[in-house]
Amino acid sequence: MQSRRLPNGGRIERDRPLRFTFNGRRCEGYAGDTLASALLANGVGVLARSFKYHRPRGIVGSGAEEPNALLQLGRDGYTLPNQRATQVDLYDGLVAASVNCWPGPQFDVGAVTSAFAKLLPAGFYYKTFMWPQRFWGTYERYIRRAAGLGHCPREPDPDIYEKINVHCDVLVIGAGPAGIAAALAAGKSGARVILVDEQSEFGGSLLYREAEIGARSGAEWLRESVAALAEMAEVTLLPRTTAFGYYSHNWLALVERVTDHLSGGAAGQPRQRLWRVRARQVVLATGAIERPLVFCNNDRPGVMLASAVSTYVKRYAVRPGTRAVVFTNNDTAYQTALDLQQAGVAVVAVVDPRDNPRSPLVSAVRRQQGIEVIDGAVVHDVFGRMHVSGVKVAGFDARAATLSGASRRIDCDLLAVSGGWNPTVHLHAQSGARALFDEQRGCFLPGQSVQAERSAGGCNGEFGLKSSLDAGAAAGADAARATGFKPGRKQTYKAPVAAQAEARLLWRVPAQTRVSRAPKQFVDLQNDTSAADLELAVREGFHSIEHVKRYTALGFGTDQGKLGNVNGMAIVAAARGDNPGRPGTTTFRPAYTPVTFGAIAGRELGEFFAPVRKTAMHPWHEARGARFEDVGQWKRPWFYPQAGEDMHQAVNRECLAARNGVAIMDASTLGKIDVRGPDAAAFLDRIYTNSWSALAVGRCRYGLMLGEDGMVMDDGVSARLAEDRFHMTTTTGGAAHVLGWMERWLQTEWPQLRLHLTSVTDQWATIGVVGPKSRDVLRKVCSDIDLDAARFPFMSFREGSVAGVRARVFRISFSGELGFEINVAANYGQGVWEAVMAAGVEFGITPYGTETMHVLRAEKGFIIVGQDTDGSVTPVDLGMDWIVSKRKDFLGRRSLARADCVREGRKQFVGLLTDPPDKVLPEGTQLVDDANAATPVPMIGHVTSSYYSACLQHSIALALVKGGAKRMGETVQAPLADGHVVSATIVDPVFYDREGARHNV
Amino acid sequence: MLHIECPWCGQRDQTEFSYGGEAHIVRPTDPDALSDAQWADYLFMRTNPRGRHREQWCHTSGCRRWFNVVRDTVSYEILAVYRVGETPPDTDAAAD
Amino acid sequence: MSEIELRTPLVAVPGLPYRGRDIEIVEVASQGHVNLRGAARNAVFKDAVQATAGVSLPLAANTASGTQPPCALWLGPDEWLLRLPGEAQAATCVDALDAALAGEFFAASDISSAQTVLRLSGAHARRVLSKGCTLDLHPGVFGAGRCAQTNMAQATVILLPLADAAGGIEVVVRRSFADYLARWLLDASR
Structure with a gap:
């Protein structure tokens, strides 16, 4: 079956055969194969069609550079598009298929575009589908269908991916000779070293090139070196790991393919792991990628990079052809000729544009029987459509850059090409440095480093084995030294240095x-x-x-x-x-090779997408069947449906309970800040718009905070616990921001003020007990606080105990009813909540959620910051001039006098009553004076809050309307998305109990 | 991902910090004495240099201290870190 | 102090305590936590803390006076976390400090209910934490005697390395985040 497998040699494990399928065909390979080497072993030549012209394509390279062999792997939710066969480790049961062709790569209907190739030059789509412009959407759909590569899975990804953060002294990227030498030098010094390589095996060029290092073979040196590194406690070895991004401050991203190469994955193991590395020093030893040559029909299957040919022959024991021509402008591909010859492949010619190149390697090839070295010549065209069947060779006039003499045909089924080597400078360039063109070597080399990184070996233009090893050792030692370790004496390696003839660009x-x-x-x-x-x-x-x-x-x-x-x-x-170097490179951007979305997402999905914050009473709410609402990161009970109730019915019931009896709600999510110090009151005077220094101990006050731009930022009720101490509350969503805001002013602008701010949000569980019967309930659980209306007046607080637990009880109201907020240590929150519930049974105590809270406060015209305000609303716009002190400075005050804040026609806070009275406007609805006016219809405001009020038996809304305060009683129109227009009358935003009699009982 | 030196906690990942914009913006002592234009200048106008920039950062997830950083907005290199109230260190072109 | 049952933040998390291969996770609940603010150079303040809580406040950033209560963790140049054996001690400590330091500029807030502690031990403890934390947790860098405030999987935490041989670490987390973080750690320990 493996018709192209060599009888012996290679690094594959012949005792571990693996089965896989390609386009439904059953194939076999061995452990140690890549999908590409296994496909070649099975004689698969054409495995893809090209992107634009649908030309047949075969494998060109053996690594990350592979442009053609992009395959679809796996099925269903496990499917992966566009995987480079050259980088996929073969596993048992692998399912691979071609992309961008139908029905298959051998016969592809889309190849019809190839016939019109002359009509499809660069910019064809831009030029052709410009007109008419509105058709572009249609064109694009068809163009995209014709092009495109693999397909995305439609199912959720069943695999797990994870991330890990690590630090190291020296990160070595690339485990070829230079990288291994660098890791050894740094590792011996005791530095924390991470060595990564994208391949399944360390070794780089040693995996396919015979070598001699010291007295050992390259393979022996590799084995011993990797074993030595594995022994070092502070060295981490990461094969199958691609360093794909080099970011600021030596922060790099690596992706490790943990179980991609295992059939069916491994239980409990993630498929891939994203390593986020902070490296003090980086050694780039990423090697070089062979450069192809550009000639007619150079894309035909069977045209391969010479180094890839050697890799398939030596590492994977695969014969990529039977009759080969080598076309090279430099010496390295001569070794490929020898490798092929040794593997029993007939090498009929080496075509070299150089005139009479002289070097030991060239001489060795010339000495081989049957290999014709044709120098001063080029391959200028290729025969064969589905596969190379021969090449056209002609003389090359280097001065005129033209062909010379007659062209001759040489038959072959494999053309190994080498146009020299391109150092892999991608990560160096990503680090912010600029690769520079080296005229002499004809390639881009790393320029001046801008981060703590250095390049060694092939990626630095050091292509010889000895120079790579020595440069690697020096780079590793220098990196270790730079992080404070002592790497000892400079190490040099013994390896033969072969003279090379100069390449011809x-x-x-x-x-x-x-x-x-x-x-x-x-x-x-x-x-x-x-x-x-x-x-x-x-x-x-x-x-x-x-x-x-x-x-x-x-x-x-x-x-x-x-x-x-x-x-x-x-x-x-x-x-x-x-x-040649003048145009420079395009920008090198991460990622070096594509990274799956799974690896980037990691575990941050589903329940771990964002933190979920829960209150102390959360289990009770869950047990009671509450529906939850997300408020910031918090889960808050939204409403508590009883059997058969929808949300509307549940909320109406909860509202009426609060208005007529007693209701209870979890207010623990409110931000709470312990403000303490001799200057606490002076500080609050600057933070809030109203005055706090005059507030008596034991009393509470509602406060509004503005940004320095005068816009409402947050609000809440705070209490004066002592002369020098306040219990401040903030909105649920604003808690962290408000604390940060106050700390900033305190630390950066007013460091002379003596006070401390401590977040106590999580310390206190807060239980709101609301309604005319709330005092009766409290009396049953609270023996040491005098709850008498006169002695415990509205907007005051008492310390005592509730259900035997130390508590701070505030008599405040966000509903307009008589109400108390009980604060107890959160460890006892649920216990106290249960005690209050038990005490309230005889009064019909009803738990209520955020929706009912919203309705109750809207009936009273109380704002919710962030819902009724949006960062462009001043207290004056809200009709809250009463809370803005004229006698002191506070943050944002000066802005209230800016011309724009005092002009006519600002949007102002009003109430709306709809007609018909049961029509609830969607929040966000735009308001207009006349919905039938010519478009664009002038918009005069929008609805900020809107509910059905069971208590008033009327739909109510709050809105911001231009000049609204002077338009009481006027009618506005609300055009809805469904085409209906609803009329509404502008009214005062306080719909219920304007005198405030209900909470004063 | 920046690696920022908190003057107290040392080198920490950028994710632990929050950015506060340009440093050394002083709140006017008598806002009423300012014209609208002068107040707007304090409120809204910030330098946006290509190169060295003095800016405020807060070690939000750490010690919660605000401090100052001189950072190159092109290379992202951090040239100096100093506490609130300290004079900015001389980083050559810091006065650009 | 009352008939009311104490419920720790993690009482409802399935899978805790967790014993896996090379990793154990348990909640260390109901300890006393006091957030302390004051001037490190104020001898009256430091002496009162020493007398009341029995700990000497560490002055070096990111260090702790010990790994087991009673101990104090540096949180900022004028901020510490006092850890006490039980929440009753925290309440007593705060009352005693308030009495002893009347007129001094300082603050002590009882936050025993505001946070809890997850103890991770075993050879994999630091690796599990590294999945959610960008801090360098190498035992040579972050060993017993140190502490740090940082992020763990989007929650703010305080880390306290233990003195045990296996390199265990305690994670102090705010109550409201504890359920989320515990689930996250259990997932990361799989």
């Missing part, structure tokens, strides 16, 4: 005809961007590389242009008549 192979007429020369395989597209873009005036990118889609794919970008930039430079 070749950004684009000339074609036989004009580039725009010739077969496509692909630069970016994933986006089907060709050399002709880039040249067209420059001709049309797109000169900045960022503009060219957006016009041609160069580098826009999930591979972020890892293969194509550098060639593309050089081709753009040539078209502009510039040096």
Whole structure:
């Protein structure tokens, strides 16, 4: 079955065969395979269709750079789109399928676009579908359906993902020779080291290249080094982990594929883990990615990177072809020729644009039987549509950059190409540094570091084994030293250094005809961007590389242009008549490779999406069947439906109980702040609009806070516990903000004031007992407080005990009825609540929730900050001038005199009575004078609160209306979304008991 | 993700802090003496430099202290940290 | 003090106490917690705390006078958390301080009901906490004698490393967040 598997060799585990399917076909591979190596072993050549032209595509690379082999994995909720087969570890039962083709990659209906390729140049969609503009939505839908890659799962993701935060001294990214040497050097010093590599095995190039380090083979050195690192207590090794983002202050994000490679996952283990690392020093040892060459039909299946070919042969024991040609402008691919030859693949030619390159490696290839080294020549075109069947080779005139002489055909089914190496500078660039073009080496290299990072090995242009090892060791030692460790003597490695012939830079192979007429020369395989597209873009005036990118889609794919970008930039430079490095790079942005949403979300979903705060009485509310409402982070009882009741009925019942009997509510969520110190009253004078220094001990007062811009910010009732001490309350949602606001003024502006602020929100459970019979209930549970109306007057408080528990009892009212708020230590909150309930049974005590609280307060015209106000409302707008002191300064006071705050026509707080009386307006409804006026109809205000009042047997609303205070008795109109228009009369916002007689009993 | 040095607690993650905007905005002692324009200037107008910026931060999830930071708004580098009431340290171009 | 039953914040969380592999989570309930504010340089204040609570206030940031009550944790340059063996001691302590320090500029608030303590122990305790906390919890950096206020899974907490060999840590959390945080920690310990 594995027709292309070599009989021996490789790092695969032949005693662990694994079954998988590809497009329904049953295949087999081994543990240690990637999906890509297993597909090649099974002889799969075409596995995808290209994005735009639906051309057949095969595997090109062996890692993160792979542009073509993007497959859909798994089924149902487990499905994953666009996974690079080269980075997917094979597991038993894996299900893989092609994307962007129908019915399959061998025969694809969408390939019809290929026939019209000449008609689809860069910018085609922009130019064609411009007109008429309103049709763009329709066009877009079809264009997106024709393009696009894999499909998203429709089911919720059943897997678990998690995050972890870690700190380290030295983070080493990349575990090739340089990274391992760096980790060893830093680890030996005792530094906390994390070594990560995106592959399943550490080793980098040592996994496919034979080497000699000291007296050992590369494989032996690798095994011993990894074992030594594993022994070090402060070293963490993370294989299958991609460092995908380098952010400010050396904060990096890594994603570890914990169980992706396991069949069916592992119980209790997350599928992926997001590591959020704060590293004191970073060593980048990310290596280099081989650069492809740009020539006609260079996208045909069977054209592969030379290093990938070597990887498949040496690491996975797979023969990617039977008859190979190598096309290279540098020495490294000569080793691929030898690797292929050794594996029994006929290498018929090595085509090299250089004239007579001389080096030991080239000589070794020349000595091989059957390999023809054709120098001063290029492969300029490829035969075969579904797979390479041969190549066209012609002489190369480097000076004129043209083909020379006759073209000859060489038959082959594999073309291994190398255009040199691109150091992987992505993370360096993400860190804020700028990669610079090195004219001599013809590649971008790391520039000046701006964060605590350094590059070593291939990613720094150090391509030789010895130079990589030595640079890695030095970087690891330097990083450890920079974090205060002593790495000891400088270490150098013994490894053979082979002389190499200089590479000849070749950004684009000339074609036989004009580039725009010739077969496509692909630069970016994933986006089907060709050399002709880039040249067209420059001709049309797109000169900045960022503009060219957006016009041609160069580098826009999930591979972020890892293969194509550098060639593309050089081709753009040539078209502009510039040096290759001149256009620079496009911005490198995270993520280096795509990251699943699951990993980014982690556990912050469902019940853990945001904190859920509960009061001490929460279990009681739940047991009583309360429906809950989210108020900030709190869960508050909304209403308590009885059997057969809907919300409306429940709220009407609760309201009437509060007005006519007694009702009880959990007010624990109100913010509570202990304000204490000799300057406490002076401080409150500055914070609140009204005066507090004159408040007598034992009394309460309602206070309003403004922002410095004069707008209402928060409100609440506070009590003076002692000369130097207040019990302040805030709104539920505003608690944290108000405390922070007051601390800020205290610390930064008025540090001379002597007082302390302590949050006691969670300390006190607060039980509101409301209604004409509330005193009767309290009498039964409260023996040491004199509840007599005269001796415990409205707006005062007493300390004593309730149900035997130490309590602060406030006689205040947010409902307009006689009412008490009992505060007890929260540990006893539910017990006291139950005692009050028991005492109230004979009076018909009724628990009520936030909805009833809203109705009761709206009947009294009391505002809710944040509902009836929105950050643009002053106390004067609310008709609350009475609470604004004229005799002292306070925060926001000066703003109330600003021209805009005193002008005519500001929105003012009013009541509305609807006609018909049972019609409840939706909150947020806009108000107009005449709904039939010509559009746009002038809007004069909006409804802020709206309820049905069972007590008044009328719908009531609160609203902000322009000039409303002077419009009492006038009619406004409320056009509704359903087309109906409701009339309403502007009235005073206090609907019930205007004299305030009911709470004064 | 910034790593901010709280003058009391040391280096902590940005998520523990809240941002307070430009530092050294002093509340006028006699607001009534100010014209609307002068008051609006105090209330709304802030510098928005490209480069070094003195700003207030609060270690909200830690010791709840407000303090000052000199931060480069381009590189995000934190050049200095100092307590409320202390003179801003000389960070060369801080006066830009 | 009364017939009313004391209910700790975590009484209703299923799965507590939790004993898993290399991780245990229990609620350490009903201890005394006092939030204390005052000037560290005020000898009268410090002496009164020493006399009343039996602890000497730590002056170095993020340190604790001990790991078991009675002890004091540094919360800010003029703020400490006093931990006392029981909530009755907290009430007594606050009353005694109020009496002893009449006229002094200070504040003592009984917050025994406002927060509770989750104790995590076992070899995985710090790793579990690291899932929700950005602080460096390495035992060499954050060992016994230290304390820190930080965020844990979007809740504000105080962390107190214990002196046990396994590197346990106590998490002080506000009452209203305790149910959420306990569920979160149980999930993270799975």
